[in-house]
Amino acid sequence: MTGLTEYIEKIKDFKSLKSSEQVDFFTYYFSIVLNENYFSPSQIQKAFEHLRLSPYSNIPKYLIDNSNKAKKKKKTIKYLKGKEGYHLESNFEDELRKSINIEEEAPFIDFDINQDKLDWKPSDIPFINTKIRKNAKFFTTLYFLLYHLENSIRKFLINRLTAIIGSNWEVEICAKVELGKAQSIKAEVNLSEMLPIRGDNILFYCMWDDYAKIIVEYPQVFSKPKEASEILAHLNSLAKVRNAIAHNASTIPKEYQDELTIFIKKYIKILENN
Numbered sequence: 029m030t031g032l033t034e035y036i037e038k039i040k041d042f043k044s045l046k047s048s049e050q051v052d053f054f055t056y057y058f059s060i061v062l063n064e065n066y067f068s069p070s071q072i073q074k075a076f077e078h079l080r081l082s083p084y085s086n087i088p089k090y091l092i093d094n095s096n097k098a099k100k101k102k103k104t105i106k107y108l109k110g111k112e113g114y115h116l117e118s119n120f121e122d123e124l125r126k127s128i129n130i131e132e133e134a135p136f137i138d139f140d141i142n143q144d145k146l147d148w149k150p151s152d153i154p155f156i157n158t159k160i161r162k163n164a165k166f167f168t169t170l171y172f173l174l175y176h177l178e179n180s181i182r183k184f185l186i187n188r189l190t191a192i193i194g195s196n197w198e199v200e201i202c203a204k205v206e207l208g209k210a211q212s213i214k215a216e217v218n219l220s221e222m223l224p225i226r227g228d229n230i231l232f233y234c235m236w237d238d239y240a241k242i243i244v245e246y247p248q249v250f251s252k253p254k255e256a257s258e259i260l261a262h263l264n265s266l267a268k269v270r271n272a273i274a275h276n277a278s279t280i281p282k283e284y285q286d287e288l289t290i291f292i293k294k295y296i297k298i299l300e301n302n
Contacts, residue, residue, distance in 0.1 A: 032078055035061055038129040047084040050076070051091075052106065056124045059116045063183070065190045066113030110191040118300065167273050170280070173288075174270055177295070181239055182231045184299060188249035189242075198229050205241050210234045236267040255298045262291040 035057050036042045042050065054075040058067035069088040076083035084090055091114055092098060095107040106120045116124075150161065189197040202211065210233040217226065217233075226232035234242075240263040243249060247256040265287045272280050 031061065032057060032075060036079065039127065040129070043081065047076075047082060048090060050081065051084050051087060052120075052124060053128075055091075055107065055114070055116055056121065056128070060121065060125075065186055065195070066110060066115055068113045112190055112195050115187055115191070163278070170269065170288075171273050173292075174266070174273070177266070177292070178236075180295075180299070182234075184302070185231060185239065185242060185249060186229070188302075189246065192246065192248060201242055201245070202230060205238075205245050207234065207238055207241070210238055236263050236270055239263060249302075250298065251302050255301070258294055258298065262287060262294070266291065 036053070039045075039053055042053065045053075051072055054072045055067055057075070058064045058071055064071075069091060072087050072091075073083055091107055092109065093100075094102060094105070095109045095114065096105050096117075097109045098105075104120065105117050107114045108117055150156065150164070186197075189201065193200050201207070207230060210230055214226075214230060214233040231239075240260055243256055243260055243263075247253055250256045250259070265284050269280055269284055269288060271277075272284075
C-alpha cells in the first residue's frame with residue numbers, strides 16, 4: 029500500500045468521488061500500477077482502510093455485479109472473474125487510464141534521447157562513423173518496439189495461465205515445458221548480487237522461443253486455436269530480430285522488418301479479442 033497515496037493524488041478530486049468510483053480506481057491500482065496477477069475484494073477493503081475512507085458497503089457484490097459473471101448483464105463489463113480473483117476488462121482499463129493524470133507517453137515516431145541535457149553527444153564517442161550512428165537509431169527504435177511487445181505478451185500469459193491453471197501456474201509450466209535455459213538464468217541471477225533480478229516468475233527470464241513453447245503446450249490461452257497458430261507463426265522471426273539487436277548485427281533483412289509490421293497488426297487485434 030506504500031504507493032497508494034501517491035497514486036490517488038493523480039486522480040482529480042478522488043476523495044469526493046462516490047465510493048463505487050473509488051473501488052474502480054483501486055482495481056486499476058492493483059492490476060496496472062502494481063501489476064498483480066489478479067485482485068480481490070479484501071484488497072479493495074484494505075485500500076479504503078489504508079486511506080481512512082468510508083468503504084463501499086458491499087465490495088464483493090459490486091465486483092460480481094459488474095463482471096462477466098453477473099446474473100443481470102450490464103452494458104459495461106468492468107471486470108473479468110477468474111478462479112483466483114478478478115482482472116480488469118481491457119476497455120474499462122482504458123477508460124480509467126484516461127482519468128488518471130499520468131505522464132503522457134512520448135509519440136513513438138518522436139522517440140529520441142534529449143541531447144540538450146547531455147554534456148556530450150553520441151558523435152563524441154571515438155571511432156563512431158555515420159553508418160554506426162544511423163544503425164544505432166534504427167536498432168534503438170526496434171528495441172523500443174520489442175520492449176513493449178515482450179512486456180505485453182508476458183503480462184498476457186501471466187493473466188491467462190493464472191485463469192487456466194491457478195496461482196501455481198509457474199510450477200506446472202516448468203514441469204511441462206522445456207524451459208531449461210530460462211531456469212538456468214533465473215538460478216544464476218538469484219545466486220549473484222551483481223546481476224539484477226528481472227521479475228518474480230520464470231516468464232521474466234524467457235526468450236521469444238520460450239513463449240512459443242508455452243503457447244504450444246497451452247493453446248487455450250487464446251480464445252480460438254487459429255489465434256494461437258497465427259501468433260506462433262511469427263515468434264521465430266521475432267526471436268531473430270531480438271538476437272540481431274542483442275548481438276550488434278549490421279542490419280535486419282527487409283522481410284523480417286515487414287513481418288514484424290504484419291505481426292504487430294495481428295497481435296493487437298488478437299489480444300483485443302482476448
